[in-house]
Amino acid sequence: MVCEKDPLVQKITDLYDQISTLDSLKPSKDVNMLFTQLVLTCMPPTHIDVTKLCKKVQQMRSKLIRLCGEAEGLLETHFSTILASYDNPLHHLNIFPYYTNYLKLSQLEFNILTKHCSNVPNKVAFVGSGPLPLTSIVLASFHLKTTSFHNYDIDPSAKSKALRLVSSDPDLSRRMFFHTTDIMDVTNGLKEYDVVFLAALVGMDKDEKVRVVEHLAKYMNPGAVLMLRSAHGARGFLYPVVDPCDLRGFQVLSIFHPTDEVINSVIIARKFPMPKHCSAEHPVGPMKLPNKCFDIDMLNPLLNHVNLMEELDIEDQLS
Numbered sequence: 001m002v003c004e005k006d007p008l009v010q011k012i013t014d015l016y017d018q019i020s021t022l023d024s025l026k027p028s029k030d031v032n033m034l035f036t037q038l039v040l041t042c043m044p045p046t047h048i049d050v051t052k053l054c055k056k057v058q059q060m061r062s063k064l065i066r067l068c069g070e071a072e073g074l075l076e077t078h079f080s081t082i083l084a085s086y087d088n089p090l091h092h093l094n095i096f097p098y099y100t101n102y103l104k105l106s107q108l109e110f111n112i113l114t115k116h117c118s119n120v121p122n123k124v125a126f127v128g129s130g131p132l133p134l135t136s137i138v139l140a141s142f143h144l145k146t147t148s149f150h151n152y153d154i155d156p157s158a159k160s161k162a163l164r165l166v167s168s169d170p171d172l173s174r175r176m177f178f179h180t181t182d183i184m185d186v187t188n189g190l191k192e193y194d195v196v197f198l199a200a201l202v203g204m205d206k207d208e209k210v211r212v213v214e215h216l217a218k219y220m221n222p223g224a225v226l227m228l229r230s231a232h233g234a235r236g237f238l239y240p241v242v243d244p245c246d247l248r249g250f251q252v253l254s255i256f257h258p259t260d261e262v263i264n265s266v267i268i269a270r271k272f273p274m275p276k277h278c279s280a281e282h283p284v285g286p287m288k289l290p291n292k293c294f295d296i297d298m299l300n301p302l303l304n305h306v307n308l309m310e311e312l313d314i315e316d317q318l319s
């Protein structure tokens with residue numbers, strides 16, 4: 001159990017105390033300084049397992065994740081508005097302070113996706129794209145140049161801001177679409193996608209994340225791929241952690257924990273194929289799926305990549 005006496009937890013708690021008393025989380029010198037300190041404090045590999053925090057620290061973590069999510073949204077809105085003032089916004093994305101992080105995260109996600117998918121996806125959904133949909137823009141611009149991207153965001157202002165950024169680009173304006181909706185209200189439409197990306201900030205705590213994943217498991221096409229963003233170590237104070245055990249309905253194919261300035265861990269999973277004894281007309285209820293769960297650190301604390309398909313015998317059990 002990790003409690004408030006841990007020196008790293010004390011430092012994070014001190015930063016939380018300062019951030020939680022700010023009048024506003026809109027970008028400013030103070031906000032930028034505090035969040036930069038928080039990210040630098042949480043980045044290095046550490047012994048801390050955020051699933052084993054004492055109640056008081058867990059409560060602080062839940063509030064801190066929400067503050068980080070609010071600040072991230074405000075930062076993206078701020079820079080999306082500035083970018084919209086350019087004739088060609090997409091030529092100036094590097095004014096966003098975390099642009100290189102997105103370049104690296106998208107490269108990582110593309111590498112992991114192509115390792116597990118032989119075909120180039122035709123249609124991709126990005127859930128939680130925001131007012132500055134950098135992941136979709138970077139993937140569409142540099143990696144998946146024939147793929148169409150459907151971006152979903154619950155925030156009504158996200159669509160208009162995002163459209164202003166891509167509408168000046170003849171290619172992206174034909175391949176990128178934006179939908180204002182809670183992803184929990186999208187049902188059969190999810191079947192159209194070969195790949196669904198789930199932003200780290202969709203599902204801000206374990207229960208919310210599980211509800212979103214269960215919804216995706218219910219409506220995604222059998223065999224379609226789900227790319228999730230999680231966090232590892234003290235980075236779990238910045239973002240929700242996705243537990244592979246919660247991905248019922250999916251085969252977890254691999255989990256990657258970056259150790260550089262890319263903050264999010266990446267999980268790739270595939271929706272189980274339809275079992276042979278059932279069909280769309282005669283669907284089974286929630287499958288009691290084999291789901292060998294274990295703490296990845298049990299394998300090796302320094303291990304930052306696990307190809308679970310070598311570990312799991314799910315394929316045999318489904319054949």
Ligand SMILES: C[S@@+](CC[C@H](N)C(=O)[O-])C[C@H]1O[C@@H](n2cnc3c(N)ncnc32)[C@H](O)[C@@H]1O
Nearest residue numbers: 128129130132133134135153154155182183201
């Ligand atoms: C701040 S963005 C971060 C994504 C980032 N722009 C990217 O390209 O990876 C996260 C977005 O998720 C959206 N969101 C949160 N819950 C959602 C839900 N249930 N359905 C759709 N969008 C959601 C928020 O409105 C927010 O704009």
